[in-house]
Amino acid sequence: MNTWLLHRGAKPCLLLALCTPVAYLVWAAVADQLGANPAEALIRSTGDWTLRLLCLTLLITPLRVITGWTGLARFRRMVGVSTFCYGLLHLAAYSWLDMGLELADIVVDIAKRPFILVGFVGMALLTVLAATSFNRAIKALGGKRWQALHRSVYAIAVFAILHFFWMRAGKNNFAEVAVYAAILSVLLGWRARNFWIKRTAGAR
């Protein structure tokens, strides 16, 4: 497995896979395949993909540790940055298709709707992480501080699921939210457990 993961073609393949959803959405929008309300479909599916990629980003480390596939580590940045890219598309779709790029309306909307506010906070944090994802940024910050900063991805996960939950709360429709919440709880729970084990081991 590790040989496959370390193969020269692995990264380009992953990049291609990560671009597939947006390629499909662009095609579907042009070919009028997004149903009766294309704007809503674009806003929702870019949001869905952001959440899915966030789960995938958070899956990499547990999977690497549990399986011993150390080669996985080299994909983490790419998946993380693409999470940010889909988040940016989601924000752009909302601002443009729903709000007509009216800045004043967007500001009012942030104040009015808690789920929009939470989405913005999550996106702002995600932007900081994307902006500090380069090697030079890691060097400049120093490994320890960089890692501490990037632990805020756990907060982003909480904001993201809260954003989704509040959005669906209007229609009492929580089935899908529960699925993502369960996945994220497992991924974050695994880290909490590790942290706790380390701490008790250190205290001994």
Next chain:
Amino acid sequence: MHIKSSSNGFEHPVSSEITPAVVYQDRRRLLKHMATGVAGAGLATWASRKAIAQGAGWGAKPGKLAALNTKATSVDGAVTSEKVTPYKDASTYNNFYEFGTDKADPAVNAHTLKTSPWTVEVEGLVKKPVKFAMEDLLKLSPMEERIYRLRCVEGWSMVIPWVGYSLVELIKKVEPLGSAKYVEFVTLADPKTMPFVGSRVLDWPYVEGLRLDEAQHPLTLLTFGMYGEILPNQSGAPVRLVVPWKYGFKSGKSIVKIRFTEKPPATAWNKAAANEYGFYSNVNPNVDHPRWSQATERRIGEDGLFAKKRKTLMFNGYEAQVGQLYAGMDLKKFF
């Protein structure tokens, strides 16, 4: 070779072969008479399709389901001249939670709904409670085509040509008692044919309600069809309500019971979230839903992807017709 020159560009018949207008118009009238009166359903479909397509000006019927004959309406504001939403959009994008929570679900899942036999029970505070068989309900009053705006509480809208008659026609027949103040509409909740009945999203059955004077307003339509044909299952077959000045969820689908009451009925969305979905739920751009603005809407199938959303109108544009029902009421309080 068969090359046409300017002299024979059109194959003109001799003038004696051309049917005089008087004669063909008479033939068409005869056909229509036959279709509506004597002839079978097949011919009725064919002839009335033409009649409706010419009358309403929104194009041909979808040709998917049985046709319904209509007469012109005399109700004020009942036919908007706005562009009608394509049938494909109106029949594949709607909320009908009994068949799933996604707006594409009902069209996929509602084929299991059994619409025949169907009865509608009218009970409660009326002199003449009655259980209508569908055949009798269809014949209770002549069908009319009403082209209404439909505004969903979610912020999208459509223009739909419905077929039905004013609910007040039924109300007159059952003679409400003086004590009747509200009308409750109970819809079908059959877990065998409706896969999402039993999900915890709402309390089943889905119940909606109106004040008696709202129910008696001529715009309130007991609806049996759309686009000149009977309702497709996903749109609330075989009989539903359409109240065009209220958010769409006030118009219950697949109705099985109409009950006249003294107290306001406990309606489904109001029970789920009373602070978000009021009993009245009149379309009102000035009263926001707690979670989103109601000032604008997206017209499905018409406004382009990058078009700005259009302004929502007070009472969905029916203020002239229904405004007086709410005279003196604080609509921010009674939302």
